[in-house]
Amino acid sequence: MVTYDQPQILTLSATYELPFGRGRRWLNRRGVVNQTLGGWEIAGSAKYASGFPMAVTQCDAFDCGSLGKGTIFNWLGGEASLSRPNIVPGQPLKNPTYNGTYQSQYVNPKAFTESFDTFGNAPRLLSGLRTPGQAAEDLSVLKNFPITERTRFQFRAEFFNAFNRHHFAPSFTNYADTFVFFGGCGFGPPGTGCTLSNLADSPRAIQFSARLDW
Template identity: 30%
Template structure:
């Protein structure tokens, strides 16, 4: 130690505890002897949440980053004892990036929902839910699989990081089970068509937000390996127009541009939304007795039964040839799985 430039992550030893405030309100009404309707609201506010803060980044500008950092060197505190076998050439050493994990972020969530529940009666049951929600935070989601950098663009003004978080604005889900009626009450046809159960799960939701960014540290302010925190500029043209929302052109590429060298971009965090998703899964099964102590079950499952193509996330880097295109699917195509089980 003492000769090589180091970078490291650190925790704030005096960080306040993280906590989330939650509140909710709901009303229920019976729509008959088997069916219930519930309308509700759910809100939450997260405080002192952890964020990644690069406190030693330089201001945007030309030239080497190192001399422009707030801290160019660090020193061991007097009396620090290091593990045996570590050679210390100098107690003061050059430093580059410092990723301080501090508890200074917030989150906000508001959602209205409607649930319809039908208990099993007369051969079928159903559960349906629709949620309209909005989720915000003022820190990149570095602990979730969002389509953005895990670090802020401008570490000197963290307030500019406020924007949509893992924001699924609309979501609908329905599950149902139906006992199929036998074609005949008796005989061979009745024997092979009775006791079949059909279940279905349908899900549909709007797309995840993404951040239109620049590939590389064009601001020349410092970053972490694999992160691209600099955002694009908004040109004022429509983001969605005729011919968009396709795999070849999900949004209008002319709506964004690469910011000038050594500057930050004007686009906000997670301000463009990607494709939505919908899937229908079906299962058909029958279980019957072979002997007094032996039962046999057959099951056929159809995942993405309609073979619907759910587009993946568009390329979000404005300075790449693939910008705005979608090159992969978010979910696989139709899959059929057959199964049998003998219980004794």
């Protein structure tokens, strides 16, 4: 499994030219009517996808703030790296009390235990524990002004993340007991870490542009 694995991805796109103005079904006229009501287009795209697999580690190195109970010492010198905890059988990886808000704890701390002086059985990536799914919609409104038969001026208003959806990403996925591990980087009991406090995408953005086609 790779870090960018997403089992389901749905991508949609559409463009619709409004049926008004010269050569169209409604108000097929020249002059002011065509310049005002003709040449309008509406376009949109949307993407809906499942989340990415998450990796849960345990803080066991000096660079995590201080020594945790699961520290594996590197007797050859240098700092140890993050290792993996043990998975508790029968416990859901995602916290069953997660309520969709950013303050709510996403990863279930009861699903993991620290591995003492050894390597845990948690895999590199957890297929059963994924980041929240993604949903994003972009919209565009276009107005075309014909100048000659082959030349036109186009004005565009584009709305990225049009509905201003917010997707949060887990802030911490390092398991540690906060009473023992004073660095505070862990989400283990009795801490309240690993909440969804980081934005995984950008807020709504509006862009205006113009172009000349010939």
